[in-house]
Amino acid sequence: MQIPFVLTAVLAFLLVLGPLVVLHELGHYLAGRLFGVRADAFSVGFGKELWGRTDKRGTRWKLSAIPMGGYVQFAGDMNPAGQSDPALQDADSVALKGTFPGAKLWQRAVIVFAGPLTNFLIAVLIFAGFAMVYGVRVTPPVIGSFAPNSAAQAAGLQVGDRIVEIDGAPIRDFTEIARKVLLYPGRTITIVAERNGQPLSRAVTLASQTETDGFGGSSKKGMLGIGSVLPTFETVGPVKALGAGIGDSFQAIKMTAVGLGQIISGERSAKEMGGPVKIAQYSGQTMSLGWQAMLLFAATISINLAFINLLPIPTLDGGHLAMYAAETVRRKPLGARSQEWAFRAGLAFVLALAVFVTFNDLASLPIFGS
Structure with a gap:
């Protein structure tokens, strides 16, 4: 790749993925506020804080050094990944008030689901906007x-x-x-x-x-x-355009699910899986095609973020929802040790998958001879 394209790809990657992840976290934050759950921190980016301020609710809003997405950390969370603080497991209702573990089970589920739902709605609005402007x-x-x-x-x-x-x-x-x-x-x-x-x-x-x-x-x-x-x-009106946006979004989810299922079953090669490098490459390519292509690509990435986050893997939103489902069946939460091991296993799986897809991305570059 030529240097100018590398810079374009990196810039496009940050412009596409960064806002989508921040909006995902904003969905969590707004749902948390709806149910009175305090947020200790909302960060745009990861790593060292570059700038920040604390609002009247006690939330630290900050810009961090690594401009790749962001996170919201609720009161009662031990870390930005949403792992509950074990010290609160046996706390009374007074200590739990306003914390994430202190919210009702269905409220926690809504807060967790709000992130992927936000990504889905972003895609719906983009597709619906194109239907309104250009017709169906x-x-x-x-x-x-x-x-x-x-x-x-x-x-x-x-x-x-x-x-x-x-x-x-x-x-x-x-x-x-x-x-x-x-x-x-x-x-x-x-x-x-x-x-x-x-x-x-x-x-x-x-x-x-x-x-x-x-x-x-x-x-x-x-x-x-x-x-x-x-x-x-x-030419369509707002209602039909919205219907088209919803239909296109669900079709995109279906295609993603079918493709992933084929990879798991061996029907399709795992080499087709792409990671951040591939997203950056496609981002740079679509940026060169104009803002329309960029928006449609962003909608596709937003759909993928929603789908991936709903997979039942601990550390992801879907993993938390799976634990809440188990809590509903058992009529009590999983023990702290079980949650810890689930979190570690999920984190190890996610990191291994990230390494694998990044290797796929790098191995496909011309400098490595494909």
Whole structure:
């Protein structure tokens, strides 16, 4: 990579990921305030404090040296990761008042869930904003052309056929075809189409195509080998735009979940997983394409932050929610020792995963010969 692009990538990375993490933590903070839980600190960035002030509620607002996200630390938390202070385990209601451990179980769950929910809402608003400004793209699921060596054409489909179902799922727009195809290279799917008003069914084995991202990374994609007819853009109001934003966000979550499941099952290579270096590379690339591409990329990253944080891994929000679920079933919280070991195991897993994806990122760079 050239030095100017490295600087652009770093700047874009900070502009995309930093605000998204801060807004995530702000979601936690606002939910905590709603239930009367004090925040000891709210930091933009990590590490040494560069500037700060304490407000009338006792919250220390600060800028820290490492400008990568931030954190909120509630009263009763032993550290910014949200691990409860064991000293408060047997404290009375007076000592627990205003602390995170002193909040009701459902309130703690809402506070924890508010972070990922904030990231989800950010993506919804971005997608809805684009729908309001540019309209909703409408492309009939009609085959307009075939690519060379098209799997669909080889299966007997023709130009003009209207695809109405894929594996039993109804298809209303051409974009839905890609969602049923891209993540499943080599899989045989059943397509139901209409030709001259008559239904027909074809089994199609998707082609597998390896695409590179320009930075040494690659991923396999399923290819049907068809092109669409010309799309139209439908002008929509706020309500329909919001619905489109919600729909796009849920589809993004579904695609992320399916991709992760395929990696876990071995159907897809773990080398396709990316970390901070890859995010920085994509950030720099999208910045060069303009603010529209940057916003859409930010929405995608925000969705991924929401999804990852909800995984049931201790130290992540999903891990805390899993512990609250166990507390609900047991009718009492997990013991301090159990929580400590869960926290350590979760932290070790997260750190190991961070090392793995960073290694993936570095190994894909041209200077290492991919």
